[in-house]
Amino acid sequence: MNVPMSATALAESTPKAQGYAMPAEFAPHDACWMLWPQRPDTWRFGAKPAQQAFVAVATAIAESETVYVGVNDEQYENARHQLPPQVRVLELSSNDAWMRDVGPTFLTHPDGRLAMVDWQFNAWGGLDGGLYFPWDKDKRIRTKIAEMLGIPRFVAPVVLEGGAIHVDGEGTLLTTEECLLNANRNPGMNREAMEQVLRDTLSIEKVVWLPRGCHLDETDGHVDNLCCFVAPGEVVLSWCDDETDPQHAICREALQVLESSTDAKGSKLRVHKLPQPGPLFIEEDEASGIDRLSSSHPRRPGDRMAGSYVNFYIGNSVVVMPLLDPALDEQARGVLQGLFPDRRVIGVPAREILLGGGNIHCITQQQPKAPLS
Numbered sequence: 001m002n003v004p005m006s007a008t009a010l011a012e013s014t015p016k017a018q019g020y021a022m023p024a025e026f027a028p029h030d031a032c033w034m035l036w037p038q039r040p041d042t043w044r045f046g047a048k049p050a051q052q053a054f055v056a057v058a059t060a061i062a063e064s065e066t067v068y069v070g071v072n073d074e075q076y077e078n079a080r081h082q083l084p085p086q087v088r089v090l091e092l093s094s095n096d097a098w099m100r101d102v103g104p105t106f107l108t109h110p111d112g113r114l115a116m117v118d119w120q121f122n123a124w125g126g127l128d129g130g131l132y133f134p135w136d137k138d139k140r141i142r143t144k145i146a147e148m149l150g151i152p153r154f155v156a157p158v159v160l161e162g163g164a165i166h167v168d169g170e171g172t173l174l175t176t177e178e179c180l181l182n183a184n185r186n187p188g189m190n191r192e193a194m195e196q197v198l199r200d201t202l203s204i205e206k207v208v209w210l211p212r213g214c215h216l217d218e219t220d221g222h223v224d225n226l227c228c229f230v231a232p233g234e235v236v237l238s239w240c241d242d243e244t245d246p247q248h249a250i251c252r253e254a255l256q257v258l259e260s261s262t263d264a265k266g267s268k269l270r271v272h273k274l275p276q277p278g279p280l281f282i283e284e285d286e287a288s289g290i291d292r293l294s295s296s297h298p299r300r301p302g303d304r305m306a307g308s309y310v311n312f313y314i315g316n317s318v319v320v321m322p323l324l325d326p327a328l329d330e331q332a333r334g335v336l337q338g339l340f341p342d343r344r345v346i347g348v349p350a351r352e353i354l355l356g357g358g359n360i361h362c363i364t365q366q367q368p369k370a371p372l373s
């Protein structure tokens with residue numbers, strides 16, 4: 001019987017109807033999925049410095065779970081050589097390296113089964129503000145992973161990237177209006193219609209809508225760069241004290257929403273603040289190493305980058321956080337260590353990842369442990 005490789009459109013049957021739900025990132029994992037950076041219009045100097053940063057991230061995560069890195073064939077030997085032996089390298093074509101967004105949103109069933117959601121993908125905005133063209137290989141990644149794992153794939157009718165959502169695993173989802181309701185993702189869709197899709201797909205009950213994501217975030221405000229759950233009922237929010245910085249108003253707005261929201265269980269949310277690094281700008285010598293193509297987002301000297309310590313990955317026994325600003329790295333590490341007393345917080349130099357427009361959370365995707373596996 002060929003059930004595992006089935007693809008189901010939400011109109012036929014929903015994950016919720018079948019008993020699946022999306023677990024929180026802090027629930028146990030079986031593995032973490034990543035991709036290998038190589039395109040020279042995203043990553044400077046032929047992606048060599050970014051590859052070193054990805055190796056450091058994969059190595060840190062591999063301390064507590066299996067890490068798979070998908071690589072285009074022409075980079076297979078190089079990736080295999082650079083990554084340590086405990087990291088599993090496999091051929092998996094992609095247009096770039098943002099597994100959070102092009103990879104599966106995994107679901108688990110109380111009886112131990114695993115499934116995934118296959119969202120629509122248009123490279124963060126399609127031909128209206130999207131980040132590159134084409135994105136055909138990215139679009140096939142979820143199907144290929146479903147085949148590899150032999151799990152059902154639910155095809156959702158909305159454009160959504162994994163970095164646009166966070167869940168607490170107890171019925172609450174955090175997102176931004178700026179991204180999910182953007183005309184370049186889901187034109188004409190309102191909150192109610194989107195909430196219905198999220199309920200049916202992820203089995204959540206309550207959506208907390210933040211108005212906007214980080215200032216100048218090229219993803220149109222992914223929540224994973226601004227705010228995330230660290231435990232049920234607790235979130236960490238990137239925080240900027242400088243009233244002259246446009247990020248300040250965004251943080252205040254988000255804080256107001258969070259402090260006046262309750263989660264799916266009716267409990268008030270506790271908000272922890274994490275300092276914002278920088279502001280950080282692309283340097284002349286950094287931009288000079290990046291190819292400028294008309295088919296991709298320009299990365300120019302002086303452009304402000306949406307740096308944030310919130311863009312970290314929660315592994316089974318580690319938290320892997322970006323190091324972005326020597327003046328604040330240690331303070332941010334201390335905050336995170338306090339929030340995750342049972343995990344070791346590992347800082348990885350991550351400016352090279354930020355130069356590509358995202359960070360550690362954006363390049364990783366957890367595969368949860370199915371409850372009875």
Ligand code: KQY
Nearest residue numbers: 100163222356357358362
């Ligand atoms: O925020 C994320 N999840 C991904 C950032 C992708 C940036 C593409 N250049």
